[in-house]
Amino acid sequence: MVQRQLPKPAELFELMKFKKPQLDGRRRRLDAALTIDDLRTVAKRRTPAAAFDYTDGAAEGEISLARARQAFRDIEFHPGILRPAPDVDTSVEILGGSSALPFGIAPTGFTRLMQTEGEIAGASAAGAAGIPFTLSTLGTTSIEDVRAANPHGRNWFQLYVMRDREISYALARRAAAAGFDTLMFTVDTPVAGARLRDKRNGFSIPPQLSLKTVANAIPRPWWWWDFLTTPTLEFASLSSTGGTVGELLDAAMDPTISYDDLAVIRDLWPGKIVVKGVQNVADSVRLVDHGVDGIILSNHGGRQLDRAPVPFHLLPQVVREVGADATVMVDTGIMNGADIVAAMALGAKFTLIGRAYLYGLMAGGRQGVDRTIAILRDEIERTMKLLGVSTIAELEPGHVTQLRRLVPLAAPARRPAPSQP
Template identity: 65%
Template sequence: MAIKRRVPRVRDLAPLIQFTRPQLDRTRRRLDAAMTIDDLRRIAKRRTPKAAFDYTDGAAEDELSIQRARQAFRDIEFHPTILRDVTTVGTSRNLLGHPVALPFGIAPTGFTRLMHTEGEMAGARAAAAAGIPFSLSTLATCSIEDVVAAVPQGRKWFQLYMWRDRDRSMALVQRAAQAGFDTMLVTVDVPVAGARWRDVRNGMTIPPALTLRTVLDAASHPHWWFDLLTTEPLAFASLDRWSGTVGEYLNSMFDPSVTFDDLGWIKDQWPGKLVVKGIQTLDDACAVVDRGVDGIVLSNHGGRQLDRAPVPFHLLPTVARELGKDAEVLVDTGIMSGADIVAAIALGARCTLVGRAYLYGLMAGGEAGVRRAIDILKAGVIRTMRLLGVTCLEELSPTHVTQLRRLGPIQPPA
């Protein structure tokens, strides 16, 4: 039977024609088009010189650790429950003695003004606005005092690398305590620096050196170079009170002699919560918890230290089951979506930390880009919780997630 057709009428067409108001702000237009963290990464790659982008995006050696960590989050199966009222979903909880609005925080990252001139300030402001913790690295390009002066509100954590010169380490600890930082993250997976071949091949320096390669790169990233050359020079801001060169500082930064006994010494001098970051085995997790720390971060440093290190997300269920009642368990490395965060919480993490995900937003649009990254992750957390049929973080449990393994240990022959 032939379809009967007619001439369209104006009144029929009118409801189908919609005009959106143009967004004149180029940054806002660019960020609004980003639906995922991967979208922000693509924008960041276009807008940032290769050396700076690769410093953020890259990892150690063959970069297998970060690839495996991201794959681990892809290789999960959710188990939703149905016919639950999920009109209202709560994402807040207490973390290390204080409330947080969302189950993730901003991880400590070094050289952050290299990615965008707003640097750590952008992260601190966006985190405070979202009600999540912001972690300041020892290798930050904004000082402890400047961050607090610019962003007095919000929770702030300080990340410590132990030096051979313990007096210098403790001077930083005291400055952070006096500035009101409530939690110390002691990073323990850096007896020496990892081999990051992208940085070596790019000749990455702080500040960036004007070689022929960087001059040519500047032609396609004029805005980034304009910001670099018209703002304060890049430096390790929390260390600007110390004499010596940056090279001398880096040579003294990583102390290969740090042992478990040093944790007690640090704990005695820090008035806030103490968290050990860089745990990669259950035995080490038990050892630091036995020494009275308040929390641990399962982390392989974003794959930037030992390549082929354990995947933190794979360790999470066992560590949380064994130690979750004695210390708060956090996890990082490979988190790129709200669904990743929900999976980690379901398997026992108290909170997660995001590094690259926030830095992609920073490179894509400064503070506005960081806010966009947080919004993307927040929306993903809420959407995933609703689809799983849960109304608060406490309802998430291992019954909601199965980890699927692509790689498993090969058993030796009998």
């Protein structure tokens, strides 16, 4: 028989300790977000459909994005046992400088459309966290204002080669003058991808009002208040701002971009130069032969060519081919700190986050970006401790197995590199 007794009031009060309520609604939302997916849920609730879908969507059937995210889910970790790692060091050296974490913020366009703090929130949060921030050519904050928001941190600049080459050259010179230490030469956008969500939403810069837009905005008055009471949304580096996103990209980008353009920019830029948008081994080898400091395996977040190669799948082979001669980085599909740990274990020297950062921005401005970084930091540290490693350098391929769902019917033929110009 279980012995029972009436509880004493003092004992009841001891058990009934109520959590102090958080009266700050933004802080309450962000504290409740435990994962990047949680931040995405908050962002979707608080952002008009056109702006959210621009961030969340990808090209055509969005197959590339889905595959990239699935590739990170399809890994198996191999932890070591009896290897104490009570404290971990997440810092890395990347492109001639340090980063407190093995990831930085990727370049994103139209950022103030998602939330009015835009690139200022991203740059200042990155600076506070000790990680690099990358400003896009299609950014909505100027090079100089990003530098002012992150005066002591590492700022990188992402460059598109425009039809009018002098625009691109001038931007590179401005970024160098402002102390940006790395240039991200982007090669995967000769024309705009077919981003069908944007077309269906009639998404444009600046936003065009319609009955559908107004109806969608009614439950989100805070977004429209911010949008209407802050400086006009426009590209900080480009003068043309009217039209759909695809029209803007097609008007600005040049499908004739070539290695000759890379050579010009290489001579122009005084710092480190990396090429973003590399999607096969042969191109990786040729770029290293042309003297770039690094390459970023990326399919532009699945926003250009649908069914493009999965960057994370390419990583081990590219590292084997060029990892001793150039810095290999990876983006696309990262939604968890464990994804970053897996990439570092397979030889990446660094990773970049795009949507994960923007989900935080939409969920809560600068505080939301801080929350994104904090979530990923916690996941990285926890994964490292569970693997039994104390530093990023201790991660190695034996810690990870890539479990492939997509196996070619036959090995693809290696494309011969074009003859040297």
